[in-house]
Amino acid sequence: MSDLIKSASLQLREIILDALGKLVVEGIAPAELLPDFTIEIPADKSHGDFAANTAMVCAKPFKMPPRKIAELICSKIDLTGTVFERYEIAGPGFMNFFLSRKWFADVVENVLTEKENYGRTDYGKGKRVLVEFVSANPTGPMHIGNARGGAIGDCLASVLDWAGYHAEREFYVNDAGNQIEKFGKSLDLRYMQLCSEKGIEAMKNNPDNDTLFQYIYDLSGEGMDFEMPEDVYLGMDIIEHAKNYFDEYGAVLSGQEESERRKILVNYALPINIAGLERDLKKYRIVYDNWFRESTIHEKNQTKEIVDKLLESGKAYEQDGAVWFKATEYGLDKDFVLRRSNGLYTYIVPDIAYHCDKLVTRNFDKAINILGADHHGYVPRLKAVLTALGVDASKLDVVLMQMVRLVRKGETVKLSKRSGKAITLVTLLDEIPIDAARFYFNLREANSQFEFDLDLAVEKSSQNPVFYVQYAHARICSLISNLKTEGIEIPSTADFTLLENSNEIELIRHIASLPHEIELSAKQYDPAKLTKYAIDIATLFHRFYDSCSVKNAESPELMNARILLCIAVRQVIRNVLTILKIEQPEKM
Numbered sequence: 001m002s003d004l005i006k007s008a009s010l011q012l013r014e015i016i017l018d019a020l021g022k023l024v025v026e027g028i029a030p031a032e033l034l035p036d037f038t039i040e041i042p043a044d045k046s047h048g049d050f051a052a053n054t055a056m057v058c059a060k061p062f063k064m065p066p067r068k069i070a071e072l073i074c075s076k077i078d079l080t081g082t083v084f085e086r087y088e089i090a091g092p093g094f095m096n097f098f099l100s101r102k103w104f105a106d107v108v109e110n111v112l113t114e115k116e117n118y119g120r121t122d123y124g125k126g127k128r129v130l131v132e133f134v135s136a137n138p139t140g141p142m143h144i145g146n147a148r149g150g151a152i153g154d155c156l157a158s159v160l161d162w163a164g165y166h167a168e169r170e171f172y173v174n175d176a177g178n179q180i181e182k183f184g185k186s187l188d189l190r191y192m193q194l195c196s197e198k199g200i201e202a203m204k205n206n207p208d209n210d211t212l213f214q215y216i217y218d219l220s221g222e223g224m225d226f227e228m229p230e231d232v233y234l235g236m237d238i239i240e241h242a243k244n245y246f247d248e249y250g251a252v253l254s255g256q257e258e259s260e261r262r263k264i265l266v267n268y269a270l271p272i273n274i275a276g277l278e279r280d281l282k283k284y285r286i287v288y289d290n291w292f293r294e295s296t297i298h299e300k301n302q303t304k305e306i307v308d309k310l311l312e313s314g315k316a317y318e319q320d321g322a323v324w325f326k327a328t329e330y331g332l333d334k335d336f337v338l339r340r341s342n343g344l345y346t347y348i349v350p351d352i353a354y355h356c357d358k359l360v361t362r363n364f365d366k367a368i369n370i371l372g373a374d375h376h377g378y379v380p381r382l383k384a385v386l387t388a389l390g391v392d393a394s395k396l397d398v399v400l401m402q403m404v405r406l407v408r409k410g411e412t413v414k415l416s417k418r419s420g421k422a423i424t425l426v427t428l429l430d431e432i433p434i435d436a437a438r439f440y441f442n443l444r445e446a447n448s449q450f451e452f453d454l455d456l457a458v459e460k461s462s463q464n465p466v467f468y469v470q471y472a473h474a475r476i477c478s479l480i481s482n483l484k485t486e487g488i489e490i491p492s493t494a495d496f497t498l499l500e501n502s503n504e505i506e507l508i509r510h511i512a513s514l515p516h517e518i519e520l521s522a523k524q525y526d527p528a529k530l531t532k533y534a535i536d537i538a539t540l541f542h543r544f545y546d547s548c549s550v551k552n553a554e555s556p557e558l559m560n561a562r563i564l565l566c567i568a569v570r571q572v573i574r575n576v577l578t579i580l581k582i583e584q585p586e587k588m
Contacts, residue, residue, distance in 0.1 A: 002515070105499070121163055132171070185232055442567075
């Protein structure tokens, strides 16, 4: 696994430091610690492959103009045996360095050697990272926010893996607390509606389930023997669960205590919902390493342990029968409740216990949460309590994700054509390809809002970014297939120093940047860097292919070099799309 850009940058730093050392020995440069300098890749490649500001930052200790310092440094530079072929001084004293043709040749060779591993780095040093994402409420279907969070979280875990971390994916199942109470109440009311005289009559008059569900849904309880209050779930899925239970067991629960009915109905419906979440996420190509249930925290009494520990340490206090956390001591505006006066814990307490499990019990080096932007106030509170408990809160990082606006024909879409209700993950994947969904949701960094164009996502044109990238891959596959058909042998090696066209050089330079982009994507928790990278390499390939003939190259040697360059590009596109879990079609 190699990063030739990083190694070239490190080599250049040593070249410059060696030259500075010679100037010190000769008494030209001061024998003192010189300021650090930066080496960067210029946006304008006419300014070189690398640029150093050494002369600029050394002006004060040298007591001379930067241009003069640059001339002195360059007079001591020896590029023999390095990956650089020349340098030049620009403007007031910038030093620009140009890579040798052998370096560009080595890039292509590296891709062909490392193949499906090209781009991997050891940046993460095997540190254990837990990425928690989606964690949708199991009381209902996943929405569009979950669809974006799923794509971002899953691709981020892949990026971290490629960057040398040991990354695990986790789904936190909220199978306890207020939402489950609400779920049980909703199921019970719908079940009792079906058991009532009007419910029996409705089932007789509407033998088709879809018609029945819509009939009951439209009534929302009005005109039924049991009405639906505002504090319940009114979704069609609740009616479906109640009807399925009724079909299987009849009105057997109608005579039991309400609390017992609720418990039985939740125990019936919740596993179905959780299995549905797992099934739908697998369809979305997301497979979790762990499904962590909130109920296990309550079973182990960890919420009580957390609050008791905070009280004992003086980090929490009792007031009016409730337990409050001393949040103001940790830089927050006001204290907040951990346990209400009725003895019930607020939602943040099991979350605290859960994160203690991540960072202390399971001892992950880093925990990363993908959360909606509405959690911006929740994160400081969570970190404050973790700190109070002696947990290193810096080991928890949170990626806040903005909402998505679905657009069709330029208009905002809120309803599904199929059901007339809000579009869910499942209904979205019925409308657009999975490849498009995963690519589109990673087109922008998580904290940016963006429009998801449903029409463009299914369009088979260069305007559709995922189609554009996949087409570049298919185009190379077609090229190789056609060459073989024409009896042209695919070479195993070639002289890549023959690749001197500016379009060839730009393409190879972009290939070389993949390890760096993966590392940067991991550092910044931003898989969108890879969708941009994929679009850019597709653009550079199409430009190269349209201007540099492969089959009709000026010589057989150049043809062989271009064939293998195409194969290297295909490999790079495959690797990037593999990280994103997007298919790589050979024909389109």
